[in-house]
Amino acid sequence: AQKVTQAQTEISVVEKEDVTLDCVYETRDTTYYLFWYKQPPSGELVFLIRRNSFDEQNEISGRYSWNFQKSTSSFNFTITASQVVDSAVYFCALSSEAAGNKLTFGGGTRVLVKP
Amino acid sequence: AAGVIQSPRHLIKEKRETATLKCYPIPRHDTVYWYQQGPGQDPQFLISFYEKMQSDKGSIPDRFSAQQFSDYHSELNMSSLELGDSALYFCASSPTGTAWGLLEQYFGPGTRLTVT
Numbered sequence: 001a002q003k004v005t006q007a008q009t010e011i012s013v014v015e016k017e018d019v020t021l022d023c024v025y026e027t028r029d030t031t032y033y034l035f036w037y038k039q040p041p042s043g044e045l046v047f048l049i050r051r052n053s054f055d056e057q058n059e060i061s062g063r064y065s066w067n068f069q070k071s072t073s074s075f076n077f078t079i080t081a082s083q084v085v086d087s088a089v090y091f092c093a094l095s096s097e098a099a100g101n102k103l104t105f106g107g108g109t110r111v112l113v114k115p
Numbered sequence: 116a117a118g119v120i121q122s123p124r125h126l127i128k129e130k131r132e133t134a135t136l137k138c139y140p141i142p143r144h145d146t147v148y149w150y151q152q153g154p155g156q157d158p159q160f161l162i163s164f165y166e167k168m169q170s171d172k173g174s175i176p177d178r179f180s181a182q183q184f185s186d187y188h189s190e191l192n193m194s195s196l197e198l199g200d201s202a203l204y205f206c207a208s209s210p211t212g213t214a215w216g217l218l219e220q221y222f223g224p225g226t227r228l229t230v231t
Binding site: 035037043044045046047050091100101102103104105106107108 | 146148150156157158159160163170171173203205207209218219220221222223224225227
């Protein structure tokens, strides 16, 4: 079975600070996909990034960056220079074709950015 | 760009009533997923459809049923509603994966169901 763990339940920062969200996953599949979604207070789920298990290259996209390390089964996500609008719950998720392509979510990390 | 449409956005029902939630995927997306998110919880997979056929099933109660129609829209039917069914119900759509792997699921705004 697949499992995603987000150990941090809530993080509070002051605007312009960097925020790193931890994500650890478990899967027996050799090919899988990792995602980060954002859920603002309005409730919708917004796709942020996707990574394939066969591509460990870490990238930066605007103020977002991620660190995928297969050796430790981690897929951490960083928001640089946080803004109040970044306040939301962030979910890490895992899927694979072998598991029917459904998303398995972590418990979420609530990020509160104070002005 | 067109997004996933869900209706209604809010629904209030009483115990033992029935409810029907609708989902209209992004055009040319052939796969639909349903998720249930209880208060303070992460979304949990219920059921999925690919090309109008059920492709996978999660922890969906027997009281719930769903289908995907010829125009690819999907409906989640819920009967004998219980208080514990109160949740945010998301529909997500995805195009068929490419040779490079799965593509992301795009979520609708959700239907907030309250059972009283």
